[in-house]
Amino acid sequence: MSRPKILLSRAIAPEVVAHLAQHFEVQSNPQDVQWTRAELIARLQGQDGLLDTGTQRIDADLLAACPQLKIVANLSVGFNNFDVPAMVAAGVQGTNAPDVLTETTADFGFALLMATARRICESEHYLRAGKWQSWSHDLFAGAEVHGTTLGILGMGRIGQAIARRGAHGFGMKVIYHNRSQLTPELEAECKARYVDKQELLRSADHLVLVLPYTAQSHHAVGAAELALMKPTATLINIARGGIVDDAALARALRARTIAAAGLDVFEGEPSLHPDLLEVPNVVLTPHIASATGPTRRAMAQLAADNLQAFFAGEGALTPVNTPDAAAARVRA
Ligand code: 8YV
DSSP states (O other): OOOOEEEESSOOOHHHHHHHHTTSEEEOOTTOOOOOHHHHHHHHTTOSEEEEOSOSOBOHHHHHHOTTOOEEEESSSOOTTBOHHHHHHHTOEEEOOOSTTHHHHHHHHHHHHHHHHTTHHHHHHHHHTTOOOSOOTTTTOOOOOTTSEEEEEOOSHHHHHHHHIIIIIHOOEEEEEOSSOOOHHHHHHHTEEEOOHHHHHHHOSEEEEOOOOOTTTTTSBSHHHHHHSOTTOEEEEOSOGGGBOHHHHHHHHHHTSSOEEEESOOTTTTSOOGGGGTOSSEEEOOSOTTOSHHHHHHHHHHHHHHHHHHHTTSOOSSBSOOOOTTTOOOOO
């Protein structure tokens, strides 16, 4: 029996590619370029599985154009690139890469919060530009972190890991808002108190966004929400770009109706709203919250393990949908 054919849309850890090659016919993207949708569809012809980084839209049109495709394994915990109902209807499995990135992503969320509150990037640019002449009592005076109120919007695994860092490491008072309230045990462990969204926006000194991107969370933080925040507050987005209205945020930063922002994700990334590049009180990073060698390897390995388990008939390890059995595409 021939081995299933797997397409890697971007480069991943070489040891995971070598592992995949023991079980599959692997076709990779040697130049590691971001293919257009048309290029992806052309390359997917005859492929049984796709390992993607979560950037290619998997919808009814793509699935109809790639009738042999049976599974898409995302190298990301987010799967907003999947049209889940379309995948269910077409009998195609989707998987994500949860858990293995939780602590690393929470570390980065905290790093971004610290860098933003304490103006680390702004002050480094000043130093590199040769502008430092003498000590001054208010030179890059930033916002306090320890003992302040940490607000978290989206209290899944990563939100909880951030809450633990804030409460246990920095003595912060943690409040959160989420679609559902945590169990009393989890709330106690995270030392977190559930509040409504308005109170979260009004009370947080540092507000971290860690919620999934859906039609409901599109622009969950826009002009109206920013207007509720304290003028001394910072906003940190490590979730998805579309959750924040970037144009409204740039206006709030320029007018200093909030103090600062730290952004790892952007609407329309890798392009940025040009106004964000013009304001000094924002720390900008290129979607790297999960980017450590060990974590990116673990994410790639989990995606590979999903493919292997699926094609072995054992069922995907971290499925995000249950494909319609009647429509399920025959495995190679
Ligand atoms: C990924 C992410 O690195 O997991 C996610 O949802 O946003 C990041 O950890 C990115 O999606 C590329 O795969």
